[in-house]
Amino acid sequence: MLWQDILKIRKSSPLIHNITNYVVMNTTANALLAIGASPVMAHAAEEVVEITGLAQALVLNIGTLSTPWIEAMLKAGKEAHRRRIPVVLDPVGCGATQFRTDTAQKLIHELRPAVIRGNASEIRALISSGAATKGVDSLHTPDEVRNDAIALSHAAGCVVSVSGSIDLIVEGNQLIRIANGHPLMTKVTGMGCTASALTGAFLAVNESPLSAAAHAMAVMGIAGELAAERAVGPGSFQMHFLDVLYGLSETDMTQNLKIRYSC
């Protein structure tokens, strides 16, 4: 099923509309191309409705947020909702500032994304406004992460995908854990943003947001492991990561996947 999704992405080359942060635009566009999708980055209020209308998924990322971009995200997201195009929200740095937390909550409330993908701190901030985060990093117990993700999935009525040493993907009380990945991934900027972009690509070819989100995290984790095997440090890791994403084989996936379903 995961491998079928990859083949579908390669064959149909879905257009993924990204309204994302400046830091990762290049790397997420390249990751989408490497997996076989077609990225488009556009944020002008004058054109986002048309771009979203051409796309098979919309990815919203608040990493370098500013007011005109929020307006664009709302316009694009409403068009996506109207056309039943799936939306991914990446609440980067949520909890670090009131502006980010408020914006993420507003986007969730008004756009009803199919998947929210963040780290444990960001997910925590979305269910309790009292939490403090240190920028974009996080440290939480597995139980806390699970409880937060379940709470947010219920509250927002969507899939919640939490990246960490073990990724957790939750829809209501259904849980999927993925134990792939490599510590070098935390030494490269935008790996989480790439996970969100790939989630958009999988949503474009898979009707189940839970499966799509899990498949994206599985691909991230396995590609991360294979890239880390060849890498000397974070510079060569980035290069190998794109090469691996581009060349993924069915064997790469089946031999390495560490997935566990529960509820």
Add this chain to the structure above:
Amino acid sequence: MLWQDILKIRKSSPLIHNITNYVVMNTTANALLAIGASPVMAHAAEEVVEITGLAQALVLNIGTLSTPWIEAMLKAGKEAHRRRIPVVLDPVGCGATQFRTDTAQKLIHELRPAVIRGNASEIRALISSGAATKGVDSLHTPDEVRNDAIALSHAAGCVVSVSGSIDLIVEGNQLIRIANGHPLMTKVTGMGCTASALTGAFLAVNESPLSAAAHAMAVMGIAGELAAERAVGPGSFQMHFLDVLYGLSETDMTQNLKIRYSC
């Protein structure tokens, strides 16, 4: 003549003013440095006139367009026109939205660029507002591409450079075809934008916009082939592409160039 242009760029290190999209700023700056030019990225209305005044070419790229950037492009372009500094226009995603098509047409009308460089869909959109494009990709027959390019060259009074599996560079009824390049180039974001930036560098040292545009596409194609020989996938391709651009020799060019002139 192509090799002479490369030597001139390396020797004179022309300053190329880029008002371009967020996705490719880093990669196009690095490509300009690798070929021997000096890139400058600046978009504030307060300073673009001064920056353009220092430059030997101006490259306008509408990839992540917004209203303040259009104003900057117009200001910079008018200064370039006044000082006879050549302008390249890259109409990224033109045809995908009315905003992009209108903006590209306005820029052509008001600034009279020396070269318009795009893919077949973008060129098509500039001569017929009824065409639909799927984001930034395209599929057209060679005859359609040729007819569109000739029509736009006549209508806009400038060189039209169309990238594709065979690049086509047109001025009026003069045609140059370049059959260099590699499919991996379509798996890396911003290769078209890099072609436009390099077109700016060649315009800075060659008075013929037709030759300059063709030389830029030849360098792109040959560097792409040499990089692809060494690459495992799109990640390593990007690295080798910059290394190859930096180290291009006369033999690299003469042994690999596949160019055909006609009218």
Add this chain to the structure above:
Amino acid sequence: MLWQDILKIRKSSPLIHNITNYVVMNTTANALLAIGASPVMAHAAEEVVEITGLAQALVLNIGTLSTPWIEAMLKAGKEAHRRRIPVVLDPVGCGATQFRTDTAQKLIHELRPAVIRGNASEIRALISSGAATKGVDSLHTPDEVRNDAIALSHAAGCVVSVSGSIDLIVEGNQLIRIANGHPLMTKVTGMGCTASALTGAFLAVNESPLSAAAHAMAVMGIAGELAAERAVGPGSFQMHFLDVLYGLSETDMTQNLKIRYSC
């Protein structure tokens, strides 16, 4: 002492708030991660005060300046001043336009940075508004560079760090010269911006701005040399540079450091 600073950065992972230019956001974030720091990029007036309040250093870079970003820099800088968080200013392209020169001078006057880090042309422009620069490049005699740096250090009451074939770091009449580095560093965009970002990381763990600025330049120069040994051109240089930064050992530093103190 230099090695101790690197260990402190790796251990405490200081949060570095960057309000920087679009071209280098990705590469400077990755360089900060590779040395062991935590980068955050944020520029919205609504949130910069909160972000700076979480950070251990603030890095301001005027590379792709526009009016809303100046407002953000002033807000963030005033919060940094209030909380005694050290500020680095990188006056990219200063002297090329009145807008950049005026903005850099205003930022120095209002924010009193701990370190100003630029190239010789940019430093010159800050002490005499009559100088002309060719974009971001420079050519000055060693004596001119020294006199300019001393003059600016006295006038601005801060450390001045001038990158060049020999880096010069000045506080009042104290001078440190670092003869590390490699010509390939000038063929990659944003190496100066990376130097400024790393200066922020060292300021976060070292109370002496003079030492912090010198340590950042020493790390840049040595990592540049080691990366160049392995590189074919500017593409592979970038990859190796991040790998080297990530893997720096005490021996790398002690065996390669070329530093000279004088007054």
